[in-house]
Amino acid sequence: MRFKDKVVIITGGGSGMGLAATRLFAGEGAIVAVNDVKEATAAAAVAEVTAAGGRAIAIPGDVSKREVAESSVARVVKEFGRVDILLNVAGIATIQPAETYDAWDRITGVDLDGPFYWSQAAAAQSMLPNGSGNIVNVSSLAGHVAYPGDVGYIAAKAGVLGLTRSLAIEWARKGIRVNCVSPGFTDTQIIRDMEAIDPNRFAERKKRIPMARAAQPEEMAKAMAFLASDDASYITGVILNVDGGQLALSSGWSPA
Numbered sequence: 001m002r003f004k005d006k007v008v009i010i011t012g013g014g015s016g017m018g019l020a021a022t023r024l025f026a027g028e029g030a031i032v033a034v035n036d037v038k039e040a041t042a043a044a045a046v047a048e049v050t051a052a053g054g055r056a057i058a059i060p061g062d063v064s065k066r067e068v069a070e071s072s073v074a075r076v077v078k079e080f081g082r083v084d085i086l087l088n089v090a091g092i093a094t095i096q097p098a099e100t101y102d103a104w105d106r107i108t109g110v111d112l113d114g115p116f117y118w119s120q121a122a123a124a125q126s127m128l129p130n131g132s133g134n135i136v137n138v139s140s141l142a143g144h145v146a147y148p149g150d151v152g153y154i155a156a157k158a159g160v161l162g163l164t165r166s167l168a169i170e171w172a173r174k175g176i177r178v179n180c181v182s183p184g185f186t187d188t189q190i191i192r193d194m195e196a197i198d199p200n201r202f203a204e205r206k207k208r209i210p211m212a213r214a215a216q217p218e219e220m221a222k223a224m225a226f227l228a229s230d231d232a233s234y235i236t237g238v239i240l241n242v243d244g245g246q247l248a249l250s251s252g253w254s255p256a
């Protein structure tokens with residue numbers, strides 16, 4: 001029960017690793033505010049938590065809109081008094097060549113503007129006045145190294161690494177820790193959608209994961225929980241790679 005009575009906001013909390021985090025945090029005693037752009041998905045996550053005896057509310061909305069971040073955080077603060085933990089998990093990806101890429105605003109809006117707007121709102125409305133808070137962002141292996149076909153995602157996820165470090169040092173003396181989980185291949189909808197576009201490319205890609213398997217979303221949720229917990233009380237500004245050894249293999253060689 002590491003998160004007993006903690007008030008936790010999870011963006012993209014309705015599916016994939018966000019849903020795994022919703023289950024984990026609620027299971028360890030947190031009150032979870034589940035954001036998702038898909039209203040029904042957020043509502044289903046809340047219903048599941050409530051049925052299991054946990055506490056959760058849905059705060060649906062598009063993370064890329066600043067006013068949604070501000071009003072959602074305001075609602076949580078009004079209802080529960082504060083925000084202890086913010087997990088910026090929502091994200092989208094695409095596959096398009098750079099020369100005709102038309103998804104830039106949408107992808108960078110969700111994947112980079114979103115985490116900034118929500119961090120700013122949570123800090124301003126609760127964490128800074130309370131002198132206490134905890135933020136975990138979700139970047140990607142793609143924030144460290146590139147692959148062809150999603151220039152906006154790769155730029156945005158690299159931006160999340162800088163956002164994490166920047167907020168961590170600005171708020172280190174104000175009681176707020178800011179860290180980042182950087183997932184490798186994880187078995188969720190975002191990957192299934194991309195796989196459907198080009199199955200062969202993904203099959204080949206998976207063979208090059210040193211641990212020879214994709215991650216499960218629960219493995220990402222556990223990493224987020226560690227960083228958000230008191231077990232990580234002296235950790236801030238850290239990028240935790242949870243990638244089955246993939247970043248260690250950026251040498252061009254095949255795994256052994």
Ligand SMILES: NC(=O)c1ccc[n+]([C@@H]2O[C@H](COP(=O)([O-])OP(=O)(O)OC[C@H]3O[C@@H](n4cnc5c(N)ncnc54)[C@H](O)[C@@H]3O)[C@@H](O)[C@H]2O)c1
Pocket residue numbers: 011012013014015016017018035036037038041061062063064089090091092093110138139140141182183184185186187188189190191217
């Ligand atoms: N799955 C992977 O292999 C992988 C690898 C590296 C990083 N990531 C990152 O992990 C995070 C979670 O993705 P996932 O793998 O669980 O995928 P997912 O598609 O299962 O979950 C993403 C969730 O975000 C929600 N969402 C999308 N746009 C939104 C918006 N504008 N506002 C609010 N919610 C929105 C979706 O509805 C969905 O519930 C993303 O940031 C993604 O970029 C995933």
